[in-house]
Amino acid sequence: MAESLPAQTLPRWRRAVLKVGSNLLAADGGGLTARHAQALAGFVASSHAQGRQVVLVSSGAVAAGRALLRERALPGNDLAARQALAALGQAPMIALWQSLAQRPVAQVLLTHDDLRHRRRYLNARATLRELLLLDVLPVVNENDTVAVDELKLGDNDNLAAIVAALVDADLLLIASDIDALYSADPRRDPQAVPIGHVPVLTPEVMAMAGGSGSAVGTGGMHTKLEAAIKAAAAGIPTVLFDGRNAVTAQALSDGQLHGTLFDASGNRMQARKYWLRHAPAAPGRIRVDDGAARALGGGRASLLPGGIVGTEGEFHRGDMVEIVDAAQHPIARGLCQYGVAEVRRLAGKHSREIDAVLGYSYGAEVVHRDDLVVLTEAGA
Numbered sequence: 004m005a006e007s008l009p010a011q012t013l014p015r016w017r018r019a020v021l022k023v024g025s026n027l028l029a030a031d032g033g034g035l036t037a038r039h040a041q042a043l044a045g046f047v048a049s050s051h052a053q054g055r056q057v058v059l060v061s062s063g064a065v066a067a068g069r070a071l072l073r074e075r076a077l078p079g080n081d082l083a084a085r086q087a088l089a090a091l092g093q094a095p096m097i098a099l100w101q102s103l104a105q106r107p108v109a110q111v112l113l114t115h116d117d118l119r120h121r122r123r124y125l126n127a128r129a130t131l132r133e134l135l136l137l138d139v140l141p142v143v144n145e146n147d148t149v150a151v152d153e154l155k156l157g158d159n160d161n162l163a164a165i166v167a168a169l170v171d172a173d174l175l176l177i178a179s180d181i182d183a184l185y186s187a188d189p190r191r192d193p194q195a196v197p198i199g200h201v202p203v204l205t206p207e208v209m210a211m212a213g214g215s216g217s218a219v220g221t222g223g224m225h226t227k228l229e230a231a232i233k234a235a236a237a238g239i240p241t242v243l244f245d246g247r248n249a250v251t252a253q254a255l256s257d258g259q260l261h262g263t264l265f266d267a268s269g270n271r272m273q274a275r276k277y278w279l280r281h282a283p284a285a286p287g288r289i290r291v292d293d294g295a296a297r298a299l300g301g302g303r304a305s306l307l308p309g310g311i312v313g314t315e316g317e318f319h320r321g322d323m324v325e326i327v328d329a330a331q332h333p334i335a336r337g338l339c340q341y342g343v344a345e346v347r348r349l350a351g352k353h354s355r356e357i358d359a360v361l362g363y364s365y366g367a368e369v370v371h372r373d374d375l376v377v378l379t380e381a382g383a
């Protein structure tokens with residue numbers, strides 16, 4: 004199948020999320036196997052050697068848990084049973100990656116709810132950024148004990164897209180047990196043809212996708228296309244490739260894609276600025292002095308405590324706040340790392356005093372420049 008699609012150039016990337024589905028880690032009904040994971044771990048290692056960063060989103064916990072109980076009566080297939088199997092199989096799944104990765108592996112369990120909740124979103128992002136700085140390999144899975152969305156929907160594809168936006172990745176890679184998106188589910192339609200490039204995910208493209216063809220995979224092509232839509236909206240292209248094919252994995256390291264490329268709908272910066280400009284703001288404001296107003300107006304500075312002269316209204320850590328100058332003119336808006344009570348205590352202080360004033364620190368910036376948009380910039 005793969006041979007029918009010519010190789011294409013992989014978009015340039017520095018930080019990527021790689022999603023690995025259950026099918027690649029566990030054969031139908033069987034336990035975990037390194038068979039395909041090995042080549043994918045090889046891709047991660049060569050990416051690191053090229054100075055790139057990878058976050059892995061890995062499924063396989065339920066399949067691993069089920070295999071562990073093989074000798075015993077299997078629990079049913081209801082959600083609680085699958086949650087129990089996920090809890091049982093999570094550690095072996097992480098252990099598999101640890102046995103293949105050439106660096107320490109960190110387990111990160113997230114739910115969609117965590118990522119909708121602004122404070123937890125910031126905390127998850129800070130943790131993942133720190134893990135990348137520490138040069139370890141984060142392996143993310145949905146926290147199935149407290150969330151059942153994914154066990155129903157195979158939503159690790161969607162989770163991977165959200166994580167890609169969270170860590171500001173410039174590429175989402177989805178490794179599956181099929182080499183491309185086909186014009187119809189190839190398991191049902193022998194006439195289906197592979198599609199190498201999808202510039203826009205139209206309803207016609209969405210209609211091509213069917214469910215999973217296997218007993219261990221859950222989402223099928225539909226959730227992969229949903230993930231590609233989410234990533235595209237965040238300015239991130241997605242590629243789908245056959246994770247069973249070691250040659251394909253190796254080619255990725257050389258910047259060659261055998262698979263399907265889904266374009267992003269704009270560039271990442273535009274997508275992020277658009278989101279920052281239009282996300283609903285809390286009823287809170289931070290007033291800054293002339294120096295800070297000038298620095299922020301330049302579009303490249305973070306808001307540090309020293310430039311803050313006051314606050315108005317209520318806001319919590321993670322809320323969108325408006326930043327105003329001494330004359331109350333709005334100059335920027337952004338996600339605030341501290342709640343209003345903390346900002347009041349930090350106003351006028353040096354960043355290095357944060358720890359002493361509060362007894363803890365979420366970082367030197369009250370609003371980080373990556374989370375800030377200047378309202379006078381073009382397009383405001």
Ligand SMILES: Nc1ncnc2c1ncn2[C@@H]1O[C@H](COP(=O)(O)OP(=O)(O)O)[C@@H](O)[C@H]1O
Nearest residue numbers: 024025026185187188213215216220222223224
């Ligand atoms: N249009 C399509 N193109 C390709 N694969 C499709 C399509 N529609 C449905 N599928 C099925 O989706 C499967 C991949 O999804 P899934 O089994 O959930 O894998 P994973 O474990 O990688 O998430 C393929 O093996 C294929 O049977």
Ligand SMILES: N[C@@H](CCC(=O)OP(=O)(O)O)C(=O)O
Nearest residue numbers: 025063064065157159221222
């Ligand atoms: N959290 C579940 C993942 C379920 C899931 O999304 O599976 P898949 O469709 O194979 O990516 C597990 O680890 O088994």
